[in-house]
Amino acid sequence: MLVGPLFCLFELFVTAGTGASPVQKVFDTSTVNRPRQLQGRFLHITDLHPDPFYVPGTSISKACHRKIPKNEENRAGYYGTPYSECDSPLTLTNFTLDFLEDHWAGDVDFVVWTGDNARHENDHKIPRTMNELYEMNDALTKRMNDIFMRRGIPVIPSLGNNDIYPHNIFGPGPNHITNEFLEIWQSFIPFPYHQVFRQGAYFAVEVVPNALAVISLNTLYFYDANDAVCGCNYTSPEDPGNLEFAWLESQLKSFRKRGMQVWVTGHVPPSNYYPECYVQYVDLALKFQDTIVGHLYGHRNADHFFFVEAKDMELTNKTKRASKRSDLYDSLLDDFAKLPKPKKTDLDEYAVINVSPSVVPNPYLPTFRIFTYNITGVDNALVFGGSDRQMNAINVRAERSFDQHQEQRFELSECKDELYRNTGWECQPPTSADAPSRVSRLWTPLGYAQYFIPHLKDANKFGDPEYKLEYTTMDASVLLPREGQNRSSFWYPIPMRNLPKSIQNGKMKEKYFPYNMEDLTISSWLELARRLGDSKERRLREKFKEYMYLGGGE
Template sequence: MLSKTLLTSVALFALLAQTTVARPHGRVSRGRQTPSWTGKFLHVTDIHIDPSYLNGSNPDKLCHRISDNTTKNTAGVYGALGTDCDSPVTLVEAAFNFMHKKLQDIDFIIYTGDTARHVCIDAKRRRGQDRDDKLPRTVADVLNSHKTVVDYFYKNFDTKRIKFIPTLGNNDEFIHDQIALGPQPLLANLTALWEPFNLNLGETFANGGYFTQDVLPGKLQVINTNSMYFFADNKLVTDCDVDGSAGGIQLKWIQANLQKARDGKYNAYIMGHVPPNDSKGKMTFYPACYNIYVNLLGEYADVIQGHFTGHTNEDMLTLVVRNHTATSNYSLITLTGKTVPQIDFVANPIVAVLNNAPSVIPVNNPALRVYQYNTKPKLFGKIFDWTQYYADLAAANSNGKVVWQTEYTASKQYGTKGLSTQDYTSLVQKFMAPNSVTWADYVKYLTVGAGPKNKKNG
């Protein structure tokens, strides 16, 4: 139970968020006013803004304090690459400055969460315990981070034209990883903060933090999930085979919306924060949640044209393959970069692919992604390419300026004509070739060219 003081502060914050700035409401719109059959959208994830980040501090102290040993004070003005430090405001502003200047030719934005700075550092610390005992993260800190990042999106994009669709990350709760089923102060505050974006926040969001959002009614809908209800680290919920479980309720909702899409002959994207497999290929969801979820991805692969997550900080692909087991008709194969995949495509054909985008937080070099999708009536929403942007953080800290550049474009780098299951099958076959340069490139891009310095998940 939250204390009366906490509830009061949360209620006051919600009131302030509603009354400080009068903002116009955007309309649901594709945004691009062009007859071209190509649409674009931006994927941003894991900002982890930290207003307490201190330039020239010690990364071992979470970049919050200077060490007496000056050789350890290596935190740069734009971040500390490959450390446990979160994102300085300077880096976040540099990212939004780039988006504002160069990434306006888009139809909508998906933001897959993790706005606030981290709490837990590893499993040895008590759940909910702060990374930095000397600078604990408060409820006000979490809410202020949400408000700050919402303001960045609002001020840098015309949200009447470009729809902004955000989701919850595992560090966006008041207590790390923990969120229960039902109405609560966090969801009430986010409803107020996200109100200017004219989102379809109804009963499912008020009770569970998930909702659907049309990109173009009758053509493409985003099914925006609350992955925390599946996440095994969330001890306020149970596995999805338990009657009345938060995850079980959400899975029925997902299936119902996918069936509506199939019956209505329109396509869907699924977005969430935590992917079902982590960067090591290990299951992140509760077992029953995982099996049911994976089966839905396979059974509705004809409807699901994209699946987008963050959390791992890596540029990662996960294949959904047909594989009859005791618990599911489908399995996931995550391309972790550790070993070259070996797949029998006759026995285990690829039916769908899950895309995990790299993050703004400089666990690796900070990154942003733009997808291209088909807008022809019968193919609306079908993704055929993406462009990965990044900033060389070491160079930025050295030169005092962040320069964003194209890291690669999928079609050019991998030689694909599109991103159909056939294209992905051909790509994985290239990965499997002896001494594959294509596989070496994939492994390099996993960590945005930063190398395997820090493999922690968010």
């Protein structure tokens, strides 16, 4: 157990969750049995990095742990220290979770929580321990259970590279980490996946049973900083990365067969994978473009997106891994500028990776995202009920058609060769041109709203911070009902109370709508990327960079 000053700070952290049931027990069915309609929204939150040793007023150069510098500018703030290498004080972590409970808990259908729930290894005088990491994850889990699971809202966590000790290094399971996290996250992980999780720390959750699932990957088995694995080397079939990809493909085949859609989530994005892991990821992302509705990651802390492409699959020493270079902004613009024109673009060859910025103000500002997705055609009687969250609704699955071009690709002569038949996306059944990742239909992601704390330094001096809308990918016209529309029956992508007063009053300030995207389909992302790749779009590029670094430097 934690002792001394660490325990005192930790006690402050868990106070808000003291009424929660023990993590080792699945909540009583009475707590998840409440009827609940779909809202068409979900939360993505990542990289909280709570630091129980953080002490306000101490030196930034000492990880905000000790010594009081003479210069006030070099002192740790009460709610956090933006644009520094200090992690989150427990005051910020508590404030963020309280804010989500007060403002969003009743308005989302599920929560994607992509890891790093412990401090960085940034102070050699206070070395991390595995016990501390377990304690932090356990405390956050109790709060997530109390805020969301008690309302019947599924939470899907992922293991971060700083959730383990030593950080980044994670060997094959079962091991003490997979066993311990299975206990900590037992209320999140469906029972049929317990053995799989014990083996590799990955699993899936049907967030809308029989219709929509979230797959949580253990990206540490692909991460190029993990020296305990073989990097998906094709000569090592028992490498844990290869085993995880085999499991992932099996899951995607099963969900496809059932007519379901899937979000693929994890901590480390593909831009940081070993080359052979990266190629396998691209292969599955394209092969199951009809089933995967989107890809969500954290880890990088910087707000950005990139594409995985068919041309990346040629495995050489120069295999491209998007946005791996340190000059993230410039490298992305360079990649976007090389995209083909719309008429020369084969959408089969692209998938979009969304990387969300972090809660920890290291090195930027605290953020979280609310995604909206299409629930058109779902019966209003759709509810979750019963201990297994059975769905009572119309049949929401839809038939999909294959276009002629895709059929031709599937019949390539090379695919008849046994060497190629079961490998490569080109030799697999074709994706669907009318899949939710390609056209706006049921389950298609429509946009997201990003919230942040813009004046964290002021909050440290003058009072509580405030999460505000930073921007939304959506067009202003979809946020409020048009003149003559019935306001009571209008579906608000963002609940009115969570919009700035100016928008509530009908004043659509341009700063909130930099992209004006129709939806988050692959073609919409390609259109935005082409605009960003155009050197004449200086204003758009400036906004993109501002959002990427939240006003800070690279």
